[in-house]
Every structure is written in C-alpha cells, then in structure tokens.
Amino acid sequence: MTSRERIAAILSEILGVPIDAAQEYAREQAENWDSLNHLRIVLAFEEEFGVSLQPEEVVAVRCLSDLERLAQRTA
Amino acid sequence: MAFGKAPPDWRLQHTLLAGLPRGSALRALAKVSAGRKLRLRCERSMPFELVSDFVGPFMRLWDAEIAVSVSDYDPSLAGVLRRGRGEEDVLLLWIDWRLHRAMAPEQAARWVIDLVAAGRGASGNGVPVLINDWPQGGGTAGVTDSWVAALGAALEEGTRNLADCHLVRLERLRKEEYPAFFDPRNDEVAHYPFSQAATVHIARHLGAQMLPALVMPRLKVVAVDLDHTLYEGVLGEDGPGGVRVGPGHQALQRRLLLLKEAGFILALCSRNERVDVERLFAQRKEFALSLADFAAVRVDWGSKPDNLLSIAAQLNLHPSAILFVDDNPAELARVAEGAPEVELVLADPSGEGTAAILSRHPGLFRLRADASSALRTQDLQANQQRERLRAAAADPAEYLARLGMVVDLFENHAEHASRIHELSNKTNQFNLCLARLSEQEVARLLGPGNLTLSIALRDALSDSGVVAVLAFEISGRRARLVEFLMSCRALGREVEAVAFSWALGRLSDLGCELLEIQAREGPRNQPALEFLHRFVPNGEREVPLARLREAAGRDVQRHPAEIRVHR
Numbered sequence: 001m002t003s004r005e006r007i008a009a010i011l012s013e014i015l016g017v018p019i020d021a022a023q024e025y026a027r028e029q030a031e032n033w034d035s036l037n038h039l040r041i042v043l044a045f046e047e048e049f050g051v052s053l054q055p056e057e058v059v060a061v062r063c064l065s066d067l068e069r070l071a072q073r074t075a
Numbered sequence: 076m077a078f079g080k081a082p083p084d085w086r087l088q089h090t091l092l093a094g095l096p097r098g099s100a101l102r103a104l105a106k107v108s109a110g111r112k113l114r115l116r117c118e119r120s121m122p123f124e125l126v127s128d129f130v131g132p133f134m135r136l137w138d139a140e141i142a143v144s145v146s147d148y149d150p151s152l153a154g155v156l157r158r159g160r161g162e163e164d165v166l167l168l169w170i171d172w173r174l175h176r177a178m179a180p181e182q183a184a185r186w187v188i189d190l191v192a193a194g195r196g197a198s199g200n201g202v203p204v205l206i207n208d209w210p211q212g213g214g215t216a217g218v219t220d221s222w223v224a225a226l227g228a229a230l231e232e233g234t235r236n237l238a239d240c241h242l243v244r245l246e247r248l249r250k251e252e253y254p255a256f257f258d259p260r261n262d263e264v265a266h267y268p269f270s271q272a273a274t275v276h277i278a279r280h281l282g283a284q285m286l287p288a289l290v291m292p293r294l295k296v297v298a299v300d301l302d303h304t305l306y307e308g309v310l311g312e313d314g315p316g317g318v319r320v321g322p323g324h325q326a327l328q329r330r331l332l333l334l335k336e337a338g339f340i341l342a343l344c345s346r347n348e349r350v351d352v353e354r355l356f357a358q359r360k361e362f363a364l365s366l367a368d369f370a371a372v373r374v375d376w377g378s379k380p381d382n383l384l385s386i387a388a389q390l391n392l393h394p395s396a397i398l399f400v401d402d403n404p405a406e407l408a409r410v411a412e413g414a415p416e417v418e419l420v421l422a423d424p425s426g427e428g429t430a431a432i433l434s435r436h437p438g439l440f441r442l443r444a445d446a447s448s449a450l451r452t453q454d455l456q457a458n459q460q461r462e463r464l465r466a467a468a469a470d471p472a473e474y475l476a477r478l479g480m481v482v483d484l485f486e487n488h489a490e491h492a493s494r495i496h497e498l499s500n501k502t503n504q505f506n507l508c509l510a511r512l513s514e515q516e517v518a519r520l521l522g523p524g525n526l527t528l529s530i531a532l533r534d535a536l537s538d539s540g541v542v543a544v545l546a547f548e549i550s551g552r553r554a555r556l557v558e559f560l561m562s563c564r565a566l567g568r569e570v571e572a573v574a575f576s577w578a579l580g581r582l583s584d585l586g587c588e589l590l591e592i593q594a595r596e597g598p599r600n601q602p603a604l605e606f607l608h609r610f611v612p613n614g615e616r617e618v619p620l621a622r623l624r625e626a627a628g629r630d631v632q633r634h635p636a637e638i639r640v641h642r
Contacts (some may be wrong), residue, residue, distance in 0.1 A: 055259065
C-alpha cells in the first residue's frame with residue numbers, strides 16, 4: 001500500500017465514505033469533516049506513520065495531499 | 076461473565092489489558108453484538124466522543140456493548156435536571172473543570188453534587204452517576220495543581236456521601252503511567268485537552284473497570300498456577316531454590332497482595348508436590364506472597380478443572396466467581412471445557428503482562444472500598460477448622476455449641492449501608508428476592524417506616540463481620556420482605572434461622588400481622604429458596620406472621636448463639 005492509499009483508508013474509515021486514493025479529497029467535500037473528525041484523522045495519521053505533527057500543521061491540514069506531504073516529509 | 080466452553084481470545088486479552096493498545100488496533104476490532112447492551116447518557120461540557128470511540132472494544136472482554144448518547148455542550152449541565160425516561164443505564168457527567176476555575180474548588184464540587192441530587196429529585200431517575208475529576212499539570216491559566224487537588228478531594232467526599240455516584244479519577248489515571256496526559260493541539264482544534272494515549276487509557280478504565288463494576292457480578296477469587304506463572308521454572312525439576320523470580324513475577328505477587336487487601340480471595344491451584352510448595356514459600360524470601368495468603372490451596376496431581384470446582388465448593392461460591400491464571404493454554408482449554416464458568420487469564424512467562432492484566436481485568440475493580448476485606452481470608456481459613464469440628468462432633472447441636480457463636484443484630488444501622496449494598500450485589504446463593512439493591516434503595520430501607528437488620532457473626536474461630544441482611548417495608552399491619560441475604564461464608568451455622576426468627580418477633584412487636592414474601596428464583600439461589608421452603612412449604616406469597624413465627628421459633632429454640640441487639 002502506498003502512503004496515499006493508507007491515508008485514503010484512514011479518511012474513508014473515519015468519515016464513513018469511499019475515497020479513491022487516485023483523486024484529491026478535501027475537507028470541503030465532506031459534510032462531517034468537523035473539528036472532532038479532524039482530530040480523529042490527525043491522531044490516526046500520526047499513529048499510522050509514527051509521527052507527531054506540530055500544532056500549526058495539525059490546524060493546516062485541509063486535504064489528502066496535505067497529509068501525504070507530511071507523511072513524505074517524515075519518511 | 077462466563078466465556079462458555081471456548082477459551083478467551085488470549086491475543087485480544089493481552090492487547091487490551093497488558094499494554095496500551097493503539098487506536099488503530101481498537102478501531103480494527105469489528106463491532107459484534109454482545110450479550111448485554113449498556114446505555115450511557117453523557118451530559119457534558121467537553122467532547123466525549125473521542126473516548127466513547129474506544130470504550131466498546133474493552134467491553135468485549137465481558138460480553139457487553141455500549142450505546143452512548145451525548146448532550147449538547149453545556150457548562151451548566153442543565154440536562155441533568157431533565158426528567159428521565161428510563162432510557163439509560165448510566166449517566167456520565169463529563170466536565171471540563173477549567174470552565175469553573177473562577178469558583179473555589181469546594182464550591183465547584185458542591186455545585187455538581189447538588190446538581191445530581193436535584194436531578195434525582197426532579198426526575199426520579201436513580202441510575203448510577205459517574206463524574207470526572209481533573210488531572211493535574213494541564214497548564215491552563217488559573218487552574219493550578221493545588222486548585223485541581225482541592226477539587227479532587229471535594230469531589231471524593233461528595234461522591235462518597237451520595238448513593239450510586241462515583242468518581243472517574245482522571246488524576247489517578249494520569250499518575251499511573253502516561254506523563255503526556257494533555258495534548259494542547261487537541262485542545263486548540265476541538266477543545267479536547269487530552270492526548271491520544273490518555274484517551275485510550277480513560278476508555279479502558281470505563282470499559283474494562285468502571286462499567287462492569289456498576290452492572291455485573293464481581294469476581295471474588297483469583298486462583299493462580301505456580302510454574303511459569305508466579306516464577307520462571309518448574310518447581311519439580313528446578314527445586315525450591317532453583318526457580319527464578321524476576322521483577323515481573325514480583326510485580327505480579329504484589330498485585331495479588333493488593334487484590335487480597337481489596338477483598339479478593341486468593342487460591343492456589345497447581346500440579347506439584349505439596350512438600351515442594353511448602354519449601355518454596357518458606358525458602359524464597361523475595362516472594363511477596365506467603366502460603367498463608369491463600370485461603371484455598373489445591374496442590375496435587377488431580378485435574379485443574381476438578382480442583383477449581385472443589386475450591387468453589389470449599390469457599391461456598393459459584394465457579395463463575397473464580398478467575399484462574401495459568402501459563403499453559405492447553406491447561407486453560409481443559410478448564411474451559413471442564414469448568415466452563417471459571418474465567419481465565421493466560422499468564423505470560425515474565426509475570427509483567429499478567430500483573431498488568433490483573434490490574435485491569437473486568438470484575439476486579441472496586442467502585443468503593445470493600446467493607447469486610449480484612450476479615451475474609453481468615454474467616455474462610457477458619458471454615459476449614461469448622462469442618463473438622465463438625466466431623467468430630469457427635470451431632471449438629473454439639474458442633475454449634477462448641478463454636479461459641481455471638482450474633483449481633485443491628486436495627487436500621489446507617490453505618491452498615493455500604494456493606495448492605497455490597498452484600499446485595501455480590502451474594503448469589505443465599506439471596507431470597509434477588510432485589511440487587513442500589514445505594515439509594517439501601518438508604519431508603521434504613522430510613523423510618525422500614526425495618527432493616529444487618530447481622531454480624533463471630534465465633535471462637537473468627538470474626539465474620541456483617542454477613543447477613545433482612546430488610547422489610549412496613550405498612551400498617553403488613554410487612555413486605557424486600558430482601559434476605561447471607562454471605563456464603565456464614566452458611567452452615569443456622570444463623571439465618573436465628574436472624575429470621577428474631578426479625579419475625581420484632582415485626583410482631585411493631586404491630587405487623589401479615590408478611591408478604593416475594594422470593595425470586597435465580598440461577599444460583601437455591602439455598603435461600605430451600606430455607607424459605609422450611610417455613611412456607613406451599614410457596615404462599617402472604618403468610619400470617621403468627622404462624623410463621625411459631626414455625627421459625629420452633630426451629631431455633633435450641634440454637635446456642637448469644638444474641639445481642641443494637642438499636
């Protein structure tokens with residue numbers, strides 16, 4: 001599984017919608033990407049990739065590609 | 076809580092209880108329908124959803140699932156005053172105490188305790204209530220550690236004095252093992268101050284400890300194997316001096332002692348030579364446990380299922396009250412087959428994981444301190460001496476006379492409320508009405524207009540403490556037996572007949588002429604039903620008191636116990 005696919009799986013599981021890793025998926029597309037689910041996504045991402053994001057990074061995450069960039073940075 | 080004939084999933088047990096599971100591992104556990112569904116209503120001023128995400132997996136350990144409903148965010152928690160519609164089993168007040176930092180801590184605690192009391196008055200809703208305290212070290216301006224400590228102390232006192240109200244001790248969880256309890260990033264995003272590790276820890280405390288303690292029968296006995304469980308090695312091969320005791324084994328032995336101090340009975344069940352085991356405990360000074368800490372010992376070459384059933388019989392307990400710890404999955408599978416109601420833990424060779432599992436296993440958590448824990452092991456050991464006396468006596472009367480029993484009868488003694496509640500919720504065999512009284516119901520039964528007797532027993536061999544309860548509601552000339560309970564430790568000395576006879580006399584003195592008895596048949600309360608059958612052979616629901624009194628009086632007229640009454 002690529003990093004992007006692993007991130008898509010996290011988003012899909014938490015938001016409860018099918019997400020295609022080949023496509024972009026942004027916060028605006030999901031009605032239920034609220035602050036709590038944002039936190040669930042970030043915490044699951046950190047655990048999956050064994051990283052800890054800076055506070056400003058947590059707030060700045062807006063889409064699948066943002067998370068992919070953070071995953072690549074820490075790889 | 077029995078797992079049936081299939082042994083538990085050992086990997087799941089270790090994942091959930093030995094270390095701190097990852098969130099992904101918890102999310103991956105498929106939702107399965109369980110034998111019991113618990114409905115939890117959460118009135119809150121901060122997010123609870125992140126915790127509730129993870130509570131369910133821990134409840135799989137006791138075959139339960141959870142349905143959570145959360146209120147809107149409301150610092151005033153006004154929903155507590157909402158009229159209850161019987162839609163929840165537990166109410167949780169999940170409070171961001173930082174919002175109340177302008178108040179003195181004692182004032183803040185008093186506010187929430189008064190709110191719970193007012194909510195019960197307004198709604199008639201008597202479900203158990205859980206309230207969180209606050210962990211130190213959060214770093215919020217105005218929320219100093221001394222403010223948090225004073226709040227915790229005030230909440231402790233307030234919940235101790237309010238029936239069926241218990242504290243979710245976040246400060247205690249913080250101190251256990253996770254220094255990073257707070258995560259300011261989570262606070263910034265969702266006003267949720269705790270870290271992911273703290274969240275899982277809180278969820279486990281609720282799902283594996285507090286919630287089962289509220290609604291399930293507790294375990295009473297922890298039985299342990301020896302080889303590769305309490306130490307590393309095989310006693311029969313390595314000898315008492317050759318087995319190895321590592322830090323994990325010492326931690327496990329200390330954990331078992333803590334369980335004993337908390338009121339659990341320890342038992343030993345091992346295939347070994349008795350003489351080797353006696354030498355082992357005598358020689359190994361680094362053992363925290365001594366042989367005398369075990370109320371029942373089965374060290375022989377018999378089968379473990381048979382020996383565990385024999386321990387249950389000796390202690391007068393149902394096998395489902397026993398948790399057995401062994402390192403051998405094949406041995407545990409045999410126990411699951413031959414004694415399917417015994418609960419099982421697979422020991423790890425180092426002892427460390429076993430100690431951790433026993434610190435969190437469902438059924439081993441006490442919401443309140445056990446009122447009679449100090450007496451229990453000694454009393455159970457004395458029962459073995461009583462059996463020898465009984466065997467040596469010419470007849471039952473001689474046996475009872477030799478015991479030198481003193482029965483203390485306490486009438487509406489509020490100091491025994493906690494013990495009465497405990498007996499009602501843990502007694503399974505001599506439990507006539509299976510009323511499972513809440514703390515609120517106990518308080519009412521100890522109040523005016525009712526007669527509640529708490530009965531203490533001691534004899535020449537031991538002090539058993541408060542072992543029985545008789546509770547009646549009185550309405551004019553009618554009395555209703557709400558509950559009749561007796562600890563299985565005290566059975567076999569006819570004290571139940573003595574107390575019953577005395578209570579009937581007291582009801583008569585109070586002007587009662589008719590007794591209503593609504594005995595309920597449960598899975599294990601045959602001893603209580605058989606006792607009642609002695610006096611009410613036709614199973615009548617309403618019995619003239621005079622007739623019952625005569626029959627009961629006849630039964631105990633030669634009982635040698637000294638009776639002392641405390642009003």
